[in-house]
Amino acid sequence: MDFSYSERVKAYRDQVRWFMEEYVYPNEAVFEEQLNAQDTRFSSVPPIMETLKQKAREKGLWNLFLPDSANGAGLTNLEYAPLCEEMGRSMLGPEVFNCNAPDTGNMEVLYRYGSKQQQEKWLKPLLDGKIRSCFSMTEPDVASSDATNIEARIERVGEEYVINGRKWWSSGAGDPRCEIAIFMGKTDPDAPRYEQQSMILVPLDTPGVTITRLLPVFGYDHAPHGHAEIDFNNVRVPEENIILGEGRGFEIAQGRLGPGRIHHCMRLIGAAERALDDLCKRVQQREAFHQSLANQGVIREWIADSRIEIEQARLLTLKAAYMMDTVGNKKAKTEIAMIKVVAPNIALKVLDRAIQAHGAAGVSDDFTLAAQWANSRTLRLADGPDEVHRRQIAKLELQKHEMTGGIPSGS
Structure with missing residues (x-):
């Protein structure tokens, strides 16, 4: 397995990273201000979002999730992973690039299983970001x-x-x-x-x-x-x-949830990376008991553990993406299930440490940590709770050791 990024993917990643730093992060507060200025928070979409989407489209950073070069970037799951990770560093990021759930999953359903009529009526405006x-x-x-x-x-x-x-x-x-x-x-x-x-x-x-x-x-x-x-x-x-036809719903759901689950995991790694960035910056700016927080032994353990766990989660996510690309979603179901358990739990650990390092500020809206924690916690439930995925992993593992007449299968 080779997880190195091609020059094309590196170029896309650098473009997405630059766009996030130039446009998305500086406008997170603007989005909230515009949202709160409305009569109701659900009455309309803050204008800054449409501005950012238009800029992303002009830069060619649009529908990067879709493995169709005619309507997207034509990237594999493995190639899309580092781009999705960058987007996940902000709650606004995925929508800016038209790579947000649940639209990505719904677009994939229509792309894979929809009729020509359904694609024309619904897929096209979704790909255009109009609805x-x-x-x-x-x-x-x-x-x-x-x-x-x-x-x-x-x-x-x-x-x-x-x-x-x-x-x-x-x-x-x-x-x-x-x-x-x-x-x-x-x-x-x-x-x-x-x-x-x-x-x-x-x-x-x-x-x-x-x-x-x-x-x-x-x-x-x-x-x-x-x-x-x-x-x-x-x-x-x-x-x-x-x-697709009557009785095909479960089949479609399985096809939809595979990419959806791994996209969530990619974004979660981005959220964890930003939290670790915030943690490292914060502890170097604060002193307690006459020394920098960065010099406290427990803080250094948090930083080390966070780096170790993020790398573990990223490698498992890349392996799952690689297998989806090479052997298909069905054969990659163990890896998809494993990363769906690992990524939310790792993100929560890193976010919790970052919140702790920020003190009371960590649970406020002055930073993105609290909102990202709440979002990450929901992903231990969305697209299947941890317990269901663990059940599936255990079932598949036990199948490797099934006994037939007292003799292990495969002997």
């Missing part, structure tokens, strides 16, 4: 970490599908630009377990779609996008809105 989308899978009344538990219904009536159910944590649905949801529900409860679910496109302005509330995360509303609870009450959409 946003949400992904409606999780439900409040069932343990949605097991997607086969989903109870929402998609029933065919003539040339339409009728949709009923309640979803929550549909990230991005509060955004005034959010026009489409990818909805997961059951089309045939009597089919084999993994063929009951389907995915369908639901425009949010369809009668019967009601956003009942926006859910905060540790007190953060993540405006203007938010995380919505949505009621779908006898919602009717045309039959051409079904994606």
